[in-house]
Amino acid sequence: MDRNECLMLDGRLRIIEAFLQILQWGSMEVHLLIEFYLLKKPFDINWQIPSFLINFFKRCEIMDKLFLIGFMGSGKSTVGKKLSLILNTSYIDTDSLIEETYQKKIPAIFKEEGENAFRKYETDILHTVTAEIVSTGGGIVEKDENVKWMQKNGVIIYLQSNFDEITTRLEKDSFRPLWDKSLADRRKLYIKRVIMYEQYADLVIDTTQKDIEAIAHEIIHEYTYNYKPNREKYRKEILKG
Numbered sequence: 597m598d599r600n601e602c603l604m605l606d607g608r609l610r611i612i613e614a615f616l617q618i619l620q621w622g623s624m625e626v627h628l629l630i631e632f633y634l635l636k637k638p639f640d641i642n643w644q645i646p647s648f649l650i651n652f653f654k655r656c657e658i659m660d661k662l663f664l665i666g667f668m669g670s671g672k673s674t675v676g677k678k679l680s681l682i683l684n685t686s687y688i689d690t691d692s693l694i695e696e697t698y699q700k701k702i703p704a705i706f707k708e709e710g711e712n713a714f715r716k717y718e719t720d721i722l723h724t725v726t727a728e729i730v731s732t733g734g735g736i737v738e739k740d741e742n743v744k745w746m747q748k749n750g751v752i753i754y755l756q757s758n759f760d761e762i763t764t765r766l767e768k769d770s771f772r773p774l775w776d777k778s779l780a781d782r783r784k785l786y787i788k789r790v791i792m793y794e795q796y797a798d799l800v801i802d803t804t805q806k807d808i809e810a811i812a813h814e815i816i817h818e819y820t821y822n823y824k825p826n827r828e829k830y831r832k833e834i835l836k837g
């Protein structure tokens with residue numbers, strides 16, 4: 597789709613939205629449509645507007661990449677995988693990709709090369725991801741350039757969990773070098789990180805006492821209803837050609 601075609605469609609979309617608002621019944625239907633699109637379910641309501649909008653979303657690639665951030669054990673990998681199955685979209689976990697690419701387990705990278713080397717790998721890998729759903733490592737927010745990259749390329753979703761629940765979830769874990777510490781150090785890291793996740797999140801999902809499937813559906817719901825796509829961002833991208 598060329599730039600003019602896209603801008604023209606964007607203009608038409610705005611007019612339709614304004615029209616729907618005047619009628620005061622539009623927002624629900626439009627949201628419904630977006631949710632249907634995200635779920636990639638066939639939908640058989642006989643509407644002209646939805647099919648037109650579906651094409652618009654698809655052709656302008658308006659669905660963002662979803663980056664899951666959060667502390668170790670918040671469920672980024674587990675929920676990310678589930679989300680990609682529900683949405684039938686591509687998925688990648690940056691930690692797994694690091695291990696595959698460098699042919700080394702994360703604890704071994706930390707032990708033999710140090711945390712700085714791991715952080716460099718993490719940044720390099722993040723810049724290569726093409727999947728639509730991305731589970732990141734708990735420390736992805738440690739580097740500004742990672743955050744900027746995620747902000748530019750998608751939506752940042754913070755999976756929130758309290759310290760006690762994380763502790764329960766990771767009770768038997770020995771694969772996370774930064775969790776393999778004293779209680780005081782774990783807490784210190786948690787407090788430091790939580791501030792960063794909150795600061796950078798476009799959406800926050802509380803995962804406490806919720807199962808994986810419920811969390812995945814909540815993400816879809818929040819993204820659909822409570823996240824406003826930054827159309828200006830897309831317009832700029834389109835204008836760049």
Ligand SMILES: Nc1ncnc2c1ncn2[C@@H]1O[C@H](COP(=O)(O)OP(=O)(O)OP(=O)(O)O)[C@@H](O)[C@H]1O
Pocket residue numbers: 666667668669670671672673674675691731732733734735765766772803805806807808811
């Ligand atoms: N909502 C949940 N309820 C119960 N258990 C959970 C939940 N989310 C994750 N877990 C469990 O916690 C453990 C860690 O989850 P997961 O590996 O998805 O975390 P993560 O956020 O990817 O951590 P890391 O930052 O280290 O990659 C797993 O055993 C997983 O099954």
Ligand SMILES: O=C(O)C1=C[C@@H](O)[C@@H](O)[C@H](O)C1
Pocket residue numbers: 667668691702732733734735736771772773774
């Ligand atoms: O919180 C962190 O810094 C980390 C979390 C894991 O996902 C891994 O990326 C690694 O163990 C470091």
Ligand SMILES: [Mg+2]
Pocket residue numbers: 672673674689691731732733
């Ligand atoms: Mg993970």
